[in-house]
Amino acid sequence: MSEEGIEKFVRPDLKSFGGYAASKAPETLKGKISVPVEKIIKLDANENPYGCSPKVKKALAEYNGIHIYPDSWQQELRRHLQDYTGVPMEHIVASAGSDQLIDLLMRLFVSKGDEVINCIPTFAMFQFFINLADGTTVNVQRDENFMVDVKALKKAITPRTKLILLATPNNPTATIMPRDDILEVLDIGLPTLVDEAYYEFTGETMAPLVGKYKNLMVLRTFSKWAGLAGLRIGYGMFPVEIASYLLRIKEPYCVNVAAQLAAIESVKDKDYLMEKVNIISLERDKMYALLEQTGWLKPYPSKANFILCALLKGKAKEIQQKLEEMGILVRYFDTPLLKDSLRISVGKPEENKVLIQALNKIGEAL
Ligand SMILES: Cc1ncc(COP(=O)(O)O)c(C=O)c1O
Structure with a gap:
């Protein structure tokens, strides 16, 4: 049976199913960017930068x-x-x-x-x-x-x-x-x-x-x-x-x-894990202030481990791409209800520092 033949048995409502735009696995960027895989800063899926207990x-x-x-x-x-x-x-x-x-x-x-x-x-x-x-x-x-x-x-x-x-x-x-x-x-x-x-x-x-x-x-x-x-x-x-x-x-x-x-x-081991949650929350608040200081990002208040920012200048997709080339993964949105926005997960202090430096550098050219 040809492939086309078997497809006619697929549920019609699933023919246009778009799937989910999942976060990027860092190893898929190997050789595509100059930053080595182990140095990639992953702030695109709201994961815990400290790992498990x-x-x-x-x-x-x-x-x-x-x-x-x-x-x-x-x-x-x-x-x-x-x-x-x-x-x-x-x-x-x-x-x-x-x-x-x-x-x-x-x-x-x-x-x-x-x-x-x-x-x-x-x-x-x-x-x-x-x-x-x-x-x-x-x-x-x-x-x-x-x-x-x-x-x-x-x-x-x-x-x-x-x-x-x-x-x-x-x-x-x-x-x-x-x-x-x-x-x-x-x-x-x-x-x-x-x-x-x-x-x-x-x-x-x-x-x-x-x-x-x-x-x-x-x-x-x-x-x-x-x-x-x-x-x-x-x-x-x-x-x-x-x-x-x-x-x-x-x-x-x-x-x-x-x-x-x-x-x-x-x-x-929840006490250990909650200590990390507290560290992430404190970092988030610092990050919020620094994002606001860029002058071209408008962060929305957050009590979670990520911050959504609307862009006051530039295109979200391009900024996401530039950050990716620098080895920093974030999520971008550009839909009618979420125009030109970035969602950035809170990383470790040293990761967030690199992110903010990168954003400031990108901001200079906007
Ligand atoms: C609101 C919300 N619900 C559910 C999930 C899914 O989490 P899980 O990894 O447990 O499937 C996520 C993950 O990003 C989320 O943001």
């Missing part, structure tokens, strides 16, 4: 159960997550990155033509998974400060609305959604996901209300605060009935043994 490394090095499937019920991990979150384990489900739970929630709630409320601009994987589920996205545009327009959100609800997606802090804008606004959305009564990927940087959470609000679902990850992005481990807190569905529909071994072990060791 040393206890995670030790536990992984000593682990001898790689030939055995993981516990598909994630009992030990969920018990530790119960201690960490204060939410009983019947409410908790872990996944291969929190991305996977977004996917599972779409599969659980959304059939073809069902509507999902997405408050744009926001985390691009929301749209990705709505499309993958063949759902219909109902976009609710954020206001000029990137706050969720709750009034507009309410107006966008129809009998086909199955899910409301909220991220706080929102990626890429870093906007925090006020608690009262979240409560107002919860009062609508529809399934509502509050994505708290950056919770450890803000300390603000809806987790204590899980179970009390029958429609509240809270998502978390180990990718940011715990430095486990490469191992893929996230979790969510759900009404018990929803957690039970998710445990049944997930791929049984979706969280591998290394990821389960690493997450457990991370919560056991």
